[in-house]
Amino acid sequence: MSKYPAGHTVGAIYEGSSGNPYLDAMPDMLSPEQFAQAVASYPPIPYDMARMSPEERRGLLPSLASIYVPMPYQYAIYDTLYRAIATTYRTADVVESTRAINAYYCGRDTNYATQADSGSILGVPGCGKTATVHRCLSTMPQVIEHMEYQGQPCYCKQVLWLHVECPSDCSVKTLGFSIMAALDRAIGSKYLQSTQGLRSASASAIAVQTKILLTNHHVGLLVIDEIQNAVLTARKNHQEKPLLRYLVELTNETMTSIYFVGTPVAEELFVSQEHLKRRTRGIRLAPFRPDGAYLDFLNKIWPYQYTEQMAELTTSIGNKLYDCSGGIPAYIIKIFGESQAQALIQGRSYIDEKIIQRAVDLLAIKVPRTYAAGTHISDFEIGMVVPEPPLDQEEISRQYANKRGRKAAQRDDGDLLVAYNNGVGIEAHLSENGYLEADYRG
Incomplete structure (x- = not known):
């Protein structure tokens, strides 16, 4: 049993005494059996189907889309994402978070002995990447509310994960606004509304604001889906560099783990950029x-x-x-x-x-x-x-x-292909089967 009930927002329950409230409040990792039970989806089959008309039966077919069969590859993705979140909180504590925010405001670099995790999950379209990521994240609460830790006041909202889509226009500002919107949905804030006056602000200003929000709300994992959009747009407009630079900054300068999800098209981009290779390793999915x-x-x-x-x-x-x-x-x-x-x-x-x-x-x-x-x-x-x-x-x-x-044709023992496949020399094969004539002239 998980220590947290199912729900979007839960009150913090601490286990352990690491001195880090965000790490001690982490939900328990599910076993394969618990995970399968949590994510499986088998819609009920109507008991009176025998009396239904063909039209009523066809009306039941959309329920097939809600079938979700637990499989081992899904647990591998869950394990990857869970450990990414845990890595974030082993990196970040209250003091480091405060130092990071001050550094962002002052325009200084942020350096940590241990960086947060980053990687990617790529696969053939239709293998269930996005659905699996959604279900893996749904096994954990999105927001943990802290009130008191080890007898001291500690009021804050810890956001375990955010899920956004890579913008189709490959824009740093669009991605920044998407992250703000996802954070607003998670904790009920109005960051996106408050940035209406920043619509004309530079992309770098939006990027700094996003880093501050990710750090201030202790976001454990940022999942950027449809990352192949960056490749498709880059091919047309050659605009991938600003977005990639921003993504690299997020992985380097925030204490938030970042995972990219998309099709194998994105691999072309990842391996072409030296600074992305090590940051984008991860699971690659092929069909059954x-x-x-x-x-x-x-x-x-x-x-x-x-x-x-x-x-x-x-x-x-x-x-x-x-x-x-x-x-x-x-x-x-x-x-x-x-x-x-x-x-x-x-x-x-x-x-x-x-x-x-x-x-x-x-x-x-x-x-x-x-x-x-x-x-x-x-x-x-x-x-x-x-x-x-x-x-x-x-x-x-x-x-x-x-x-x-076509099926392989049956060949005679004297066939040259048989000799070749058996590793027999051509001259010896011809001589053995009486195909080689000796010349006694001169």
Whole structure:
């Protein structure tokens, strides 16, 4: 059991006596079992579905989007984010926070013996990065209110995490305002409203204000989602440098851990900037393999069939779904739902491979043949260290449930390809099989 009840804002409960109220008030880390129970989402199936019309059944299909199946890779992300928050509070105490704010106001550099954590979580679109980050953060209260610590007054609001999106215009000011808005939503402040007069202020002034707010409210983790926006905008307008400089300043000069979330497109930017390489290491997600983890996922969602009859999960249907979705969870759910919709519209009793193909054609789903380097979500295991792909790892080929291409032809023992594959010399092979003629002239 967590020491805090579910909720957005909670009163501080201290465990330990480190002398740091923010660290002693940290929520407990959940076990894999507790985490799975906290994030799982399986919508109820109506008990009277047998009496429903096809239109009413189709009305139930949107509930498929709320299915969330706990998997080991999600716990790996939770563990990463939790430790990032803990690192912030092992770095920051009351004295350091005060010194940092004074330094910001005076325009001086801030230097700490230990910096906060930073990294990134990148993955193929549809693997569930954003949804997983939201659910991981939802297992912790966002705000902890302090009143008294070790017999001394200590009134403040500790913000464990903030979640914002990278601005599409790659603007430092827009990101700064987004952080202020997220902080306002968290603690009910009006920082964004109070900066209306700063709309004409320089980007550096907004950046300084943001650093002060992050430090003053003891923000443990700042998650910047859709970081690939910086890359896409940079390609068009060449404006990535000011934003990147600002992000590096945040990681260096605040005591807030920062994690970037996005697609593998962002990796191109991270590895191209020397100062970003070490600050952006982290989990890289690739889709399911056609293996037991994929089948377990299908078994969890398979009861959610709203057709008249439930189709059996055969090997053939499982392979068809994998080949059409590429093992991407969002595509699997989308195809599964649209297949049922098409079956109900056509008056079919259950889904089959033809219906699945029709759904894929209607949705115009085309999965790539290669993916950026990463760890397949099938390969995460509790109790196993997550492998990190090297920076120069090549793209991984798209896997299929069914083998593609023509079957290998049967070849005679005398075939040259057989000799080559067996490591036999060509001359010896020709001589052994009577294909080599001796010339006795002269």
